[in-house]
Amino acid sequence: MSLTLDVLVQQEADLQLEQFNHETAWALGTMLKNHAEVKQASVAIEVYAFGQILFSYAMAGTNPDHQDWIRRKRNSVLRFGKSSFYLGLYNACKQREFESQPHIDAREYCAHGGSFPLRIQGCGLVGAVTVSGLPQEEDHQLVTDALQQILQPRQGK
Numbered sequence: 001m002s003l004t005l006d007v008l009v010q011q012e013a014d015l016q017l018e019q020f021n022h023e024t025a026w027a028l029g030t031m032l033k034n035h036a037e038v039k040q041a042s043v044a045i046e047v048y049a050f051g052q053i054l055f056s057y058a059m060a061g062t063n064p065d066h067q068d069w070i071r072r073k074r075n076s077v078l079r080f081g082k083s084s085f086y087l088g089l090y091n092a093c094k095q096r097e098f099e100s101q102p103h104i105d106a107r108e109y110c111a112h113g114g115s116f117p118l119r120i121q122g123c124g125l126v127g128a129v130t131v132s133g134l135p136q137e138e139d140h141q142l143v144t145d146a147l148q149q150i151l152q153p154r155q156g157k
Contacts, residue, residue, distance in 0.1 A: 003137060005093065008086040015147040016119040020126055022054055024150070028129060029055030031146045042133055043142070046070045049118055049127025062133055069132040073115035075108050077128040084130075085113030085140040114139030116147065 017024065025047040032045045042061030047054050058066065073084040076098075080087055088111035091098040098104060098111035113136030118127040129147070131139045 003085065003089070003140070005086065005089055008083060008089065011144055012083060012086070012117060012119070015116070015144060015151065016121045017151070018121055020049060020118060020120050025049060025054035028146055028150055029057060031149060032129070032131060032142060033057055033059070035142055035146055036131075036133075039142075041138075041142075043139070044070055044132050046074065046130045047118075047127070048074055048130070054127075059133070066132040069110065069112065070115070070130045072108060072110040073112060073132065074128045074130050076111055077115045077117050077130075078125070079109065081117060081125050083113070083117060083140065084111055084115040085136060087111035088113060088136070112136045112139075114143065116140070116143045 029045055029047045032043075036043045036045070036059060042059045044056075044058045044062045044066035046056050076084050076087055082090070087098055091101075091111060099106035099109065114132050114134075115128050115130035117125050118129055119125050129143050131142050133139070134142065
């Protein structure tokens, strides 16, 4: 599937949770770790909600730069309420670079795929789930696949 702005907006609408708590964060984080292991990918993972890091894991082969990428991607999602991949693609469509805009501090924000908003239905944005270590579209896909899997029991009702 080609990721267009419309597809990314639809993902954000579809991948909203009925509830979210520490156990959900743990399940999502471990699911991401397991998916990465199956792909033989080396990534850093973070689940952030309610103002704190609820899950963090750095696989062998990652380095401190991955944590910085995670922080910057997460900051972008929390500030703008869109996935980091959406922010990058949106700005590319406008023929500009997200990080070079005057109101963006590139040391604090970035628009590279891999961070996705965590929303509770009827409540709104509560956090972000972020992966760093693969090409940005693959980071994004790893996250959306895991969210889709977390939501499958709900969709079977």
